[in-house]
Amino acid sequence: MQQLTQLIVNGLTMGCIYALIALGFVLIYRTVGVINFAQGELVMLAAYFGVTAISIGLSLIWAYVFVIAAMAIFGYLFQWMIYYPLRGKPFITIIISTIGVSIILQNLARIIWGPAPLMFPSFFSLKPLNIGGVLVQPQNIFVFVVTVVLFSLVYLLLSKTMIGHKMQAVAQDPETAKLMGIKVDQVVAGVFVLNSILAGAAGLLLAPIFLVTLDMGSSVLMKSFSASIIGGFGSVPGAIVGGLFLGVVEILGARYISSHFKDGIAFVVLLLVLLIIPKGLFGERVNERS
Amino acid sequence: MHKKILIAALILGMVLTACGPAVQEQTTQEIPTEQPTQLAATESTQATTEPTQAATVPDTIKIGFVAPLTTANALMGWSMQQGAQLAAQEINDAGGINGVPLELIIEDNSNTADVAVNAINRVLSENPVALILGSTSAQTLAMEPIILENTLPTIIMGSSPSLTDQGNPWVFATRADDGFAATAAVKFAVEDLGAKKVGIFHAAEEFGTSVAPIIISALAEYGLEPAAVVSAPSTDKDYSAQLLELQAADVDVILVWVLPAPGILLARQMKQLGMDTPVVANPVFGLSQVLVLMTPEELAGIYSMTDCVPSQSTDEKILAFVQAYKDRTGTTPDLFGALSYDSVKLFADVITQVGTDLAAIQAGLFAVTGWPGVCHNYSFDAKGRGGYDISTVDISTGTLKVVGTVSK
Known part of the structure; x- marks a missing residue:
């Protein structure tokens, strides 16, 4: 029982990671109707910005501020240079451009920071806390808390605020939204900035747990994408539920079925969910909205 | 919506599985501007075996080098590249191979088999006389049929037993297989x-x-x-x-x-x-x-x-390598830097002896007995494996x- 609890705790941590990246997919999709496959590289870039901030002598808290500011600027530049020139182009053109960006970012990072893994400090000790026989890293608790807070804020933003309504209006019909007086370009730019900040937060949270490596974002990208589909693509609650569900199921499968098929188990789960609930766990609401 | 997601998933799947996440690069070893070409004819005649291509002296002697310079294995690939480039630099500083500068044709394999195959094909287009694979076993396996087809003497650093168990006579490994290490x-x-x-x-x-x-x-x-x-x-x-x-x-x-x-x-x-x-x-x-x-x-x-810990050696030659590597990179050489350095030096030594004919280089490698490298003293068995120290x-x-x- 103790080991099962330990597995669930560790699975939830990985699930938070999937959920945070899945949230980026959802946010962009809900507003501009495209899928940003550079999401993993945004996470990586934030972690490398953090390493640079520490290396120039900033304290950890100021490094966080630096990274969030840098990612906000990067998010604006991203939409200005990549999305804006291609807006109105076919869906496939835009997502291929995001894949191109991901390749460029990974290689730029290799040129600037080198291929070797790097370290990024944590606010907390690396010694685990013993909670009823279950060992939990303080950083993992931090990841869980921040993930829940970020999801709550994004959910409230989208569903309870005027900005959120504007974003949904832009997503559903940009031309009508423009006629209604909504500054569509500003809303889109704001979404990309918000998405980039969220990716920055994910990078800062993950960096002390994983090493800062070139593949730290891309290695979990596919599972994060799967998590967002399991939850119901386009749904904020779906992203977190899908992420946590996938994180827990794959770790339990790896432990009690076979570790040799850990990745396979995750994707079998995805297939099963799609077969049983084609629209995902929260797919109905997404369908209604879109 | 579902159609869009399906298209996106297919594209992502294709990119992740087929194309690899990194672009390929090609860099080449810098060649000394003052090439001692006048030495080429005279020194080549001093070789113990007459070089078969002495009549047409090439501008450079090219050795291909394919390693994981990006992705998860880039740490190993970086060491390998530094070791190979250090060896090439020392060879060229000393006048090249029989007076002909050595040129490394360096390619990244992105740690994936398909990119590795593309990389070796690009290297082959430069007409190298030898090849060094810093690649891990999966990529090396993918490249072995191409090596066999092109009859190119190749030194590998992969340690899977399957790499030399296939009976490819052009593949030589400078380290014991994992069977020995395990x-x-x-x-x-x-x-x-x-x-x-x-x-x-x-x-x-x-x-x-x-x-x-x-x-x-x-x-x-x-x-x-x-x-x-x-x-x-x-x-x-x-x-x-x-x-x-x-x-x-x-x-x-x-x-x-x-x-x-x-x-x-x-x-x-x-x-x-x-x-x-x-x-x-x-x-x-x-x-x-x-x-x-x-x-x-x-x-x-x-x-x-x-395989080896060069920094703990008491051998002056090995310590000289350690110092030169530190001067170049600021880090202590690990086994991959040492193995890569040995591979280039070994090829250079064999080519100095037998010339650039591919079959002669192959025979030269098989004839090596106790060649003193930084990491091992090399002799190759019938499978092409050498360096049995762990x-x-x-x-x-x-x-x-x-x-x-x-x-x-």
């Missing part, structure tokens, strides 16, 4: 650490899956069976399911066969789960850039099998302390 690891675990319940943690890729049965047979020699065998792909970040399975099996030693970045995470996650079980690993913890990323707690109880190092102090060596 057997030595089992011997150390059982005889020195007193292991009774051994767990195995291996990478899910070819080099890891091929070594697991070897470890199991080596354990059988001692009348033991593994208490648990787990694996993880090198892209995985969380090993708690595997570690908890080993913990549940109450193992007293874990034999680990993984890549560098996963090795660091594995050591870290073991401590996070309160596991102090001794680890005997492949050369992953013999890399200096790995050690600096680990805390003293994470280093405790870890032993690594490694040391066990204790890394608990943050440096490599040799606690035993096995040679053949």
